[in-house]
Amino acid sequence: MAHPRPLRADAVRNRTKILAAAREQITLHGPDVPMDTIADAAGVAVGTLYRHFPTKTDLVGAVIAEHSEIITAEIEAAAARVEGGAKAMEEITTLVFRTVEAAARDRSVKAAAQTLGAAHYTEVQEERFTGAMDRIIAAAVADGDLHPDVTVDDFLMLILTAPTDQEPAVRARWLTLFLAGFTVQGRGQG
Secondary structure, X not given: OOOOOOOOHHHHHHHHHHXXXXXXXXXXXXXXXXXXXHHHHHOOOHHHHHHHOOOHHHHHHHHHHHHHHHHHHHHHHHHHHHHOOOOHHHHHHHHHHHHHHHHHHOHHHHHHHHXXXXXXXXXXXHXXXXXXXXXXXXXXXXXXXXXXXXXHHHHHHHHHOOOOOOOHHHHHHHHHHHHHOOEHHHHOOO
């Protein structure tokens, strides 16, 4: 079985520039931004863009996959810090705040992904994300900080329903209020 050849250095640079331009242009102009506008912003020929991403769905999917990989890596790093002795609830709080702020910045890109039906996570990313988050949750429950019935899905629902269209102070207050409901102290022991 033949393995695909790795991309040449110039192709990697072009792909990186295209992804950055796509994220910026979709954020500025929404999901209907033309592919040639994205190519211009990236400083590449439109043919180069189409060689890397034959459709806008492919391009938006790649932007989302890149964003998802960053979030997954942050969660894995947080799990490693918890396993190294960091307070799990502090890591959870930091992760949730960072993720919601990133979602607020990339709101247009996520809207484009939904409009175009682009995938958000690969199966491998989802397994990594879930595994790391499960470890952090278990540690926070063991510390007596997190209510024992809280799951990864609860955190996903929290992030997906965050008021990303509001000002940072409103988002911060919303998260503080809702995260309290995840804690033992916020809900009581029963």
